Amino acid sequence: MANSSVVDFPKNFTKALNDPQLRHNLRSAMDTLGMRRRTLFSDPVSFEQLRATGDEIRQRALRQLPELLEKLEKKCTENGIQVHWAETPAEANQICLEIIQRHNAHRVIKGKSMVSEEMHLNHFLAEHDVEALETDLGEYIIQLDHETPSHIIVPAIHKNRDQIARLFHDKIPNTPYTEVVEELNAIARKVLREKFLAGEVGVSGVNFAVAETGTLCLVENEGNGRMCTTAPPVHIAVMGLEKVVERLDDVPPLLRLLTGSATGQLITTYFNMITSPRKAGEKDGPKEVHLVLLDNGRSKIWADPELRQTLKCIRCGACLNHCPVYTRLGGHAYGYVYPGPIGSILTPQIEGLVNAGAMATASTFCGACEEVCPVKIPITDILRRLRNESYQKVDTPHAVKGHGYKLSVIESLTWKGWALNNMMPWANALSAKLLGLLSAQLPRLPKVGLLKYWGQSRTLPKFAARSLHALAKEKGLRDE
Amino acid sequence: MNNARANILARLWTAISPDDLAPFESSVAGSALELSRTERVARLKQRMEAMHAEVVITSANGWIDALKATLRQRLLNGLLYAPDTALGKALAAVWDSDLPPLVGYTETIEQCKERLFAIDASITSTQGGLADVGALILWPDSDEPRLMSLAPALHIAVLDAAKIHDSLAQAIAHEHWREKMPTNILLISGPSKTADIELVLTFGVHGPKELIVLILDG
Amino acid sequence: MPTRPQKVYYFGTCLIDLCYPQAGMAGIELLQREGVEVLFPQQQSCCGQPAYNSGFPEEARKVARQQLKAFPNDYPIVVPSGSCGGMLKHHYPKLFANQPEFAEAQRFSGQVMELTEFLVTVLEIQLEDRGQPIKVTWHSSCSALREMRVIDYSKSLLRQLRNVELVELRRERECCGFGGSFSVKQADLSSAMVSDKVADIEKTGASRLLSGDCGCLMHIGGALDYQKSLIPAQHIAEFVWERVHG
Structure with a gap:
């Protein structure tokens, strides 16, 4: 293509x-x-x-x-x-x-x-x-x-x-x-x-x-x-x-x-x-x-049971018609023959993730496509699969071409850190507290890094002084 | 080329999984429509009219007069017909000189392409109809070739009410299509149309601009 | 419908925990008002969805495991979010497919219920409106709409409130463009989507935007705020609690 x-x-x-x-x-x-x-x-x-x-x-x-x-x-x-x-x-x-x-x-x-x-x-x-x-x-x-x-x-x-x-x-x-x-x-x-x-x-x-x-x-x-x-x-x-x-x-x-x-x-x-x-x-x-x-x-797509479902498509275009992303871009912006949700799952599999993997990022997972798909293609699951394989080298025979192309130390470390924080209750509590304190000191967070992108059309949320964890504890909610 | 075939099939056969070979459980039951003959005629008429076909309910004895009346309202340079069919013979037997001349589709397309595309109207029989969606079934053959229902700007189709099925699924089953698929089968639900410009529906693009269906009911 | 339980677990969600604890507390108050004891495991954190949707399933699983551990008993797990609820209910079984915790994940998922659905179908909550007349509009989060399918319950709560007029959005079923990391990775697209959503909201003449999901509220609310709109965005639990609490 x-x-x-x-x-x-x-x-x-x-x-x-x-x-x-x-x-x-x-x-x-x-x-x-x-x-x-x-x-x-x-x-x-x-x-x-x-x-x-x-x-x-x-x-x-x-x-x-x-x-x-x-x-x-x-x-x-x-x-x-x-x-x-x-x-x-x-x-x-x-x-x-x-x-x-x-x-x-x-x-x-x-x-x-x-x-x-x-x-x-x-x-x-x-x-x-x-x-x-x-x-x-x-x-x-x-x-x-x-x-x-x-x-x-x-x-x-x-x-x-x-x-x-x-x-x-x-x-x-x-x-x-x-x-x-x-x-x-x-x-x-x-x-x-x-x-x-x-x-x-x-x-x-x-x-x-x-x-x-x-x-x-x-x-x-x-x-x-x-x-x-x-x-x-x-x-x-x-x-x-x-x-x-x-x-x-x-x-x-x-x-x-x-x-x-x-x-x-x-x-x-x-x-x-x-x-x-x-x-x-x-x-x-x-x-x-x-x-x-x-x-x-x-x-090759057919050989993988999950990816195979892409091939159920009868090319009705309903997923395009109902996609909030396609509706705002039209087909040409996708740069390949098949645009919209079906294009975003099919194209990276045919063309490889290096060329077309970015198509899989153009989705909010709103699921409007799946709701109308006449043959029930699990479009969002396949999009997730493509995102997963973008970041990971996969050791299976049916890996999508170009898997691991996005391998990034910074992004991997960020998510590892995020995971650690959310696996350890004390770390989670501490970070919530710190963010609350930070927010109290800075009425508006500086628009740097990803926040810059958020800030182009939206104001930033404030972190609460006391987290729900803290409020629940104060209210004496038990655990079992 | 032979390599492509072998390579593709080898890839598929190698990757086939035990799951693929296990029996496939069907959980879906088809919901069948059951309409009376009157309902079928009415449903087909209503659906096809919604798609801008003109549907005339007439009888085995009255249809030629109905056809003549329709033709007399128009200025047509000829009516393409199939001279060797029962329908064609019936027409030829009672044709009047003030009507558009009957033109037989008697040569191959290679011999008559220009003339064929220049003729204004055609008349064909039909194999049946579909009530649920409102469509004609045509099985073109050597007497009534495929372009008869496509090239002229006006297509007139004669439909026996007894041959209207509830649905395509029923037509396929009742008439045992599986065992005798002809060169070409057509389902036709109205005159040619397009909505390619701003989704504005307009009729008469490449195929007929008008479709008249004469239903022989009784 | 399940019988009325004595106790429920409350999964507060990480976003509510950090930014909208008052919405989380309102949900708790509503449950307690119906005579149900609310258990709040302090060990809970995030459902794992951010990593799950961003291409990091292993990290998502690590965090999800923590939630499986934090909610060990078979009480209903009430979630004041369609999105996190959808993750817990519909995606945990997929996330743990072929993992040793699969059965545990299925057990957990089976207990998950979105807050408004729980209030309406299990507790059959009756609301008495003590607030002034107000016109509100409603945003359906995509997960609440398509995964959890709870929008009718959410709206039925609002319809119980005598002085609340609900004006529906023209494109209520269309995504606001949040999509987690999508909002920053595809910032232009996301901005285009939320701008349309804001325009739709403004057109209703409502004086408040309600939703059952804080992700969408953060996004749309942030855009409303950015465009200097006077329409505040609020979680349905907080709104309902205000109306009945007086």
Whole structure:
């Protein structure tokens, strides 16, 4: 993902926080998405039941992951879908390029796919003289502006209509400036219709892949995904290898959870289930369908029972929509493809703690993400695990890449001192007393060290002259 | 490439734990909806209308007249249809000259792509419907190819009320999908839409701008 | 619900101990008012959460062990904080998983109850308001809301008070941005969050902010103070005790 260099989080965060337009755009969008979700899942009992089902389906699929992948490959192959395996984004890109070149194709049309973002496929193809055009409206908008998605479901959510109006006017020839959303949509429809006609290869992601039937499932509203997977003679589907599910029966609950959690929809406009390329006598649909299974660190994550739960994710984006941190930063500040709570647990595991470990510090552990997660990923526990491994070299086979990178004598000593103080009642009592005395002498503590950061927006608390321990003792409270 | 496959699977098989191989206890019971035929029709209509589909309840005898009436209100350059299906034959038998001409989807996409994308409307049958969410089930085939329900700006779908299921889970079970998955199955809940600009919902992006469902009830 | 006990343990929390002992004492007074003996182990200190959330589980465990020792009997352990309560009740079993103290940690966790929940569900406390009419607003701490799930109990106490009008925040379920070390390690983010919270509070027209967690109160109260707001932040136990004590 990203540039595999260390992202300057503090700089990114400050920039995002100081962008009032961005803050405003995000706030209203996240409020709306949250409200829509709440309206759909208004009954907490049935929602809990549904997400227990979702959790179970994903857990069951992951437990059998190697078997299901083999089964998926077998079924797909029987159905005529060609299956490819890639350990790294580079391998996956190469597989896609070879297929494209074999057909002498130069124009690729793409449906929305986060895995293709993870691969930086568009950039790679451009280097090889292949134009990859994003056709989802949001993706099209950001591609025009040379940006990456700032949200995994609504990629252009950081932009408002004025910004998009200006962008269309500037970048699409002969386009008048309009802020009317319907007109902006019509402009995109017209431009992209031409592209659908001309597309030589279609690329899409996969929402669920059903092992027992070898079926690729795709969720969308616009119809561009269907265009990409139906109109060109070749369809390449790229998929993170965790997206496999065992049975066709697993699809309905996951579909409901996905569309409901993402945008508060009972179902999207289209649910597209692809089980084979065009058969003899059929008049449309791609003659070749390829499925590229990408690992990119997932098999390593999978090996650890706790970290594995990260892979239950169905990419609904609800954790982003409900995260107070994401709501204030937007996706770009995170510097990697997957932002927000899910990005903060997934990215450090893939990219390593040295590069992305700081993402795990951007959380108050408020738990809003876990409350809405449709498959019950223990996001805060995994964040804690990442923080733990940031500070400690771990002697287990499944340690997160870069563990111990933050190893710091000062910080370790501070916590050791803190622990000692809180393990010994006499030390605790003494320090409470000293702090009380100090506070009495200094009405305002000096803003030094970490207190400086506290003091930038908050006054410092005062230490009480007598601690609760002392007051309880005075009141004669007993112990047993 | 072969190495990738072997390496990935080896990593997974090596790391599999005894817990993963133990039987998986399912604690979840599905809650099944049970609707009457009337309720199914009503629920599907209400849900699909909420998603801006136009739903007309008609009958096996009256649907072609209902279709004609709808078409006469519009200016359309043609109606894409499947000439070899029962539905297509029924249409062709009673088609009037003042209606948009019927255009058969008879060639492959490679031969007719430009013409296909230029036609205003299409009519297809459906495999069934889903009451709980309000969606059509389409199983495109050689007679009714996949783009029929996607390329034209107006898609008209004919749905037999008896084939509306309570839910997707029920459709999968009752029709034994597992054993006979076709090339492509589509669930369609309305005209194409997007909310990618400021979450403002607008209809008719890349797929049809309008969806008309004729439900044959009785 | 558990039967009404004769005695309870009180876990005061380190923040209350050092900065807000009057809030801790108010909780004790409320329990005693209901005829329950309050035991206060002098050996107690901190629940361990600061280290637990900062990447130092070993240090957290050392401190947590001290609490297991300080509360050896099976009396309810009442905690005037959703956050520390959440640590003791929901995270101790995880912290001591695969440790010799696991059973002991489970025993301990099973006894933990947040103060307002205990007052409402176990003691079925009845409050008579002796204060002047006042408009207050309420901040739900994330742990009280999502881990301990006690917000309805806290608010039901306020609703018993005849002269207290509770005006809810527009974004009551949103975090104030404290998050322990987050407030200094991600100071800009934390500041942005608490500024929004302050604006929300100001908009209610309330003359006091109440919460069940001193961490949030220290944070929001500090921001209110920094912005020269006249709205004081106060722990619910202290407020309720004032109202009924007269």
